[in-house]
Structure formats: structure tokens, C-alpha cells
Amino acid sequence: MSVVVTRNVGLILFAISGLALTAQEEVVISKEAWHLNELPIPIAVVGFSGEVERVLKFDLEVVGCKLVSPSEAQYLVSGSNSERVEGRLTDQISKTVLLAKAYTGGTLRAQAHAFADDIVALLPNRGRGIARTRIAFRVAQGQVSEIYVADYDGFNAQPVTQDGTITAAPAWVPGRLELYYTSYKLGGPHIFRHDLSTGTRKVFARYPGLNTSAAVSPDGRRVAMILSKSGSPDLYVCNADGSDLKQLTFTREDESSPCWSPDGRWICFAAKPKERRVLCKVRADGGPVEIIRTGGVPNPTEPDWSPDGRWIAFTSQTRAGFDICVVPAEGGTATVLVAGEDPSWAPNSRTLIFTRRVQGGTVLSLLDVPTRQVKDVARVSGNCSQPSWAR
Amino acid sequence: MWHEFRAIVRNQVGPDKLAEENSNVTWNMKLNKLGNLLVIGLMVTCAVCGCRKKPVAVTPIPQRPPGQVGDVSPGRPIEPARETVGYETPSGIPISEVDRTGWREDAEMFKSETVYFDFDSSAIKPGERPKIQTVATYMKANPRVAVRVEGHCDERGTIEYNRALGERRALAIREELVRLGIAPDRISTISYGEERPVDPGHNEEAWRKNRRGEFVILTPP
Numbered sequence: 001m002s003v004v005v006t007r008n009v010g011l012i013l014f015a016i017s018g019l020a021l022t023a024q025e026e027v028v029i030s031k032e033a034w035h036l037n038e039l040p041i042p043i044a045v046v047g048f049s050g051e052v053e054r055v056l057k058f059d060l061e062v063v064g065c066k067l068v069s070p071s072e073a074q075y076l077v078s079g080s081n082s083e084r085v086e087g088r089l090t091d092q093i094s095k096t097v098l099l100a101k102a103y104t105g106g107t108l109r110a111q112a113h114a115f116a117d118d119i120v121a122l123l124p125n126r127g128r129g130i131a132r133t134r135i136a137f138r139v140a141q142g143q144v145s146e147i148y149v150a151d152y153d154g155f156n157a158q159p160v161t162q163d164g165t166i167t168a169a170p171a172w173v174p175g176r177l178e179l180y181y182t183s184y185k186l187g188g189p190h191i192f193r194h195d196l197s198t199g200t201r202k203v204f205a206r207y208p209g210l211n212t213s214a215a216v217s218p219d220g221r222r223v224a225m226i227l228s229k230s231g232s233p234d235l236y237v238c239n240a241d242g243s244d245l246k247q248l249t250f251t252r253e254d255e256s257s258p259c260w261s262p263d264g265r266w267i268c269f270a271a272k273p274k275e276r277r278v279l280c281k282v283r284a285d286g287g288p289v290e291i292i293r294t295g296g297v298p299n300p301t302e303p304d305w306s307p308d309g310r311w312i313a314f315t316s317q318t319r320a321g322f323d324i325c326v327v328p329a330e331g332g333t334a335t336v337l338v339a340g341e342d343p344s345w346a347p348n349s350r351t352l353i354f355t356r357r358v359q360g361g362t363v364l365s366l367l368d369v370p371t372r373q374v375k376d377v378a379r380v381s382g383n384c385s386q387p388s389w390a391r
Numbered sequence: 392m393w394h395e396f397r398a399i400v401r402n403q404v405g406p407d408k409l410a411e412e413n414s415n416v417t418w419n420m421k422l423n424k425l426g427n428l429l430v431i432g433l434m435v436t437c438a439v440c441g442c443r444k445k446p447v448a449v450t451p452i453p454q455r456p457p458g459q460v461g462d463v464s465p466g467r468p469i470e471p472a473r474e475t476v477g478y479e480t481p482s483g484i485p486i487s488e489v490d491r492t493g494w495r496e497d498a499e500m501f502k503s504e505t506v507y508f509d510f511d512s513s514a515i516k517p518g519e520r521p522k523i524q525t526v527a528t529y530m531k532a533n534p535r536v537a538v539r540v541e542g543h544c545d546e547r548g549t550i551e552y553n554r555a556l557g558e559r560r561a562l563a564i565r566e567e568l569v570r571l572g573i574a575p576d577r578i579s580t581i582s583y584g585e586e587r588p589v590d591p592g593h594n595e596e597a598w599r600k601n602r603r604g605e606f607v608i609l610t611p612p
Contacts, residue, residue, distance in 0.1 A: 209486045209562075210580075210582055226555055228562065301549045
């Protein structure tokens, strides 16, 4: 609870200073919390070349910076990359150097990402940098689809499966190089568990009927999923070894796409009670199913709960297509962000990766939620979809 | 790196907590205007330290003045904050596991009996029922065969939503077969969601053909 305590102290200090001096009509905004409709930060990048320059610019734009000339910039990123990445970050308003660092080891690309993360950590409302995180996703070519993992920007992509069948719905085990996904390798849709560090995998759920949409709890101990063995697609949860299976919903209609609240107490999912598609949540150990209101947007599916607990991102389906939306986690009025589907939060609870339909297929894109800036990740041949951000 | 991050995640503050803190700030500033600097300073200090030795008699100030319940947009229904799904229905007929590895598969026999569905629906339309009757009649006449019902969707819908909907469609056909007297363990289901369209087009004509349930007859070796 250290952050909570710090914030309380900050507020109280502010209150006391207000008492001791004069009442200030100020609004206290938490350092970490962004809000919708922020303006991008004007930033300039000078002195770098080639791949390092491209990486730095990409990493900064992804988290809501706007690249401008040095004279217009609030922050100046300067340095060089002759043999290694060396750089500094200057706040041009206060005229102070916030960071001066040189990087060794790894590739220049990795050094550039590390530098970007150090910069982002010093910018307001950005939290921890995400430039060295990983994603998993599905790549479809014709009727075959496989699971891939890559750096968050799509580089260094490598296949995880080569089964030549339908593979889908990858989900990371939090904090581990381990994935769950759905595969038709053994006939029907079954859930596999795949350890990427050892290459070993095993069948996790092979019940009669549908087995799909695995989602691992934040502590890695429980797995939520959709099974139809009762005669209808329902939400189930079990231990990470498959034991202690428990059915959480008992509806005739289909539930889909479970995700966990970051405290591990709730599972959010898409459902369709009374012929109306809604987002719902249920306690992870069972109980009544509550509707999470997504006011203003129809047909919500594919929810993902932000790691800081504040937001649920989801897909809304309209007559025109699909939109990425967010709603406060307790429910309320939803906000449409951009066209797209299947959002997954980055560890910073600010950036989303999602699937975007383009001419003749789908690509993955990164969305900075507060500024709504969108950047496409590097393309892998085939149609990419169902991104899952390691966190 | 991940572990460090997760430690931060656990320390987050929910929106309710923030709202509460903000209202406390406003409250403090209002009192400040009264000029009772020292007394309030002490009160705040006590609140900070969690001082329990000498409890100060403080009259709690209501969050809102009595009678003011907040703004309501006229003419709009007010939805309850915590709406629950207040019903549970039997899920359906449980699926039993029968291993039919090595059985001959025939997807052509009942190709013309493919059952079509309305958009985003798993209800069997009255006009489609005779097709299921045809399959049931064949299965009654051939008690050794089994059937696999394959559920499919059009591309309108997200991938995993459609995988669940395809299963729901296959199960709806299965329930109809059971109603017509076929034993549940002779019927298995599989959903392909939107992964196996018969028509790759992106128009109503293609979508209509793709929202379907197909029969694959399984014959023992």
C-alpha cells in the first residue's frame, strides 16, 4: 500500500500548506493517473541516426509524444549512436538536464529501447516505459493460423506454434515466459499450455465441446476459460494445473473472453442475457453475476481490465464495424477511442495493442489512450490479430 | 522487471479512493477560509498521525447537504448502479466424451441439410427444422452411426465471441436431434467460429451462407 500512503501524505501536506498560507483553488492530480483527451507532449530527437533514431521516435510516439523541431519542443532528446547509444533528456522549459546516460551490451536496438524507457519514466503520466515488453498474437494465412511472440513493436517476431491448423487466443502467464492458447491440433478447440523457455507444452483443457479463451489470474494460480461441456458455453475457473474446476456461469446463451481484475477477485467477461450483449463480472470464487454498464456503446465484447484497475477496454460492435472503447472499471459511460477490435493493455495501463482492419486483412496497432495516437507495429506476413501483452 | 511492475500494480488506488481524497481537500480548504488555522491544523495533524490518545470531538460534515441528491437529466431512466443478471437457466444437455478416432467421416451426405441461422442468433428457424428431422430419421435407421455437428459464423463478430456462438449453434442443433429421439452421446459438437467460411465475400449474401451448422456422419470402422 506504499503508493496509497504516499498519496495521502502528499494530499495532507498540500492541505496543511493551504491552511498555513492561503486557500489555493488547485486540483490535485495524481502523478501516475492519466485522463482521457490529453494533448501529446512536444519532444525533439536530435543527433541519432538509422535504427536508433527510428526506435527512439517510435517508442516516444507510442506513449503520446509528438515529434517536433527542437525550438518547439518541451523536451529535447539529444545524443549519438556511433558505437553505443549515449543520450540526454533536457527539459527545455526549466532548462535542466533530467537524464544523461550511456548504454552498453545488447544490440543498438535494445540500447535504444532502454534509453527510451529511461526517458519515458521521467515524463509526466507515463508510468514505467514499455519499450522492452513482449507481445503474443495470432497470425492467420488462409485457413491456418499460428501463435507468434515478438517485441512490443513487432520486431524479432518468432513463431511459437507450427501446427498447420487453427490456433488462437494466446494469453500470457503474468511474469513468465509461458502462454496458454486454443488449438485444433487434436481435433476440437482445446486449450494448451506452452512454456516458451523450455519449449514444452501440454494439453490443459480437453473437455467435450468448446475449450477456449484461457485467461490467467494475476498471481498465476488460477485460469478462467470458456467450456461448453455442460451443454452451453459457460465461464469456468480452475487451478493452473487443471484441478479444482468450477463453473461460474449457468446460462443458456454463450459467455466469452474472460479477463481478471488486477486484484484477482473478479473475472470480467462478455455475456448475452435477455438477448442483449453486455459485459459482466463475477467473483473469481463464484457468486452473482453483475452487469458492468458500458453506457453509450452497443454490443461490448473482448474486455481487458487495466493492470492499475481503473479501466476496462473492450470492443464494441456497431453496424459500421468495430470500435475500441474504455469504460471505468466500475461501469458507467463508455468512450469510443478508435476503430479496431480485441484490445490488450500494456503494463503501463495507458497503452493498448489492438487489431485493426486494413485493405485485405488485419494488422496490430498500438494506441496511446489519453492522446489517441495510433502506431502500427512491424508487420508479419499474414493477418495478425488477438494480441496479448505480456505483463 | 515483470515482478517489480506487478508490485506497483498491487499498490494502485481505485477511483473511489481518489474521489474521497479530493472531497477531503475541498473540505479542508473551506474550513481554512474560516480562519481557524491552529485548531484545524491540530485536527489535521491528529488525522495524519492516527492519534488515538486524545480523541477530539469532531462533528462529521455530511458529504452532501441534506436533500441534495445530485443532478438528474430529465426524462431519462436511471439505471441501477449494480445490475445483476438475475436468472440462471439449465445450460443444456451435458456433453459426454466418446472417442471416435478412426471412424469414417462423411461431410457430403447431408450437405443439403446444412442449417442456416439469423445474424447473431442460435435459434433454429422453423423452416430449418425439417433438415434436422431428415438427419434424425437417418440416424434412427442406422443406429451405429454418430454425427458431428459443426457450428460456423459469419465474420461480423469478434473471433472468440464467434467461437462461442458457433458452439451455441451446434448445441442448438444437437438439442433438436435429442428432442427427436437421438441419444445425446451419439452427437458431438465443434465450433469453427468464423474460421471456415464457405463464401469468403464481405457481403450479406456471403454472411447468410456462412452462418450455418453442418452435419458430418461418423461411421465405425
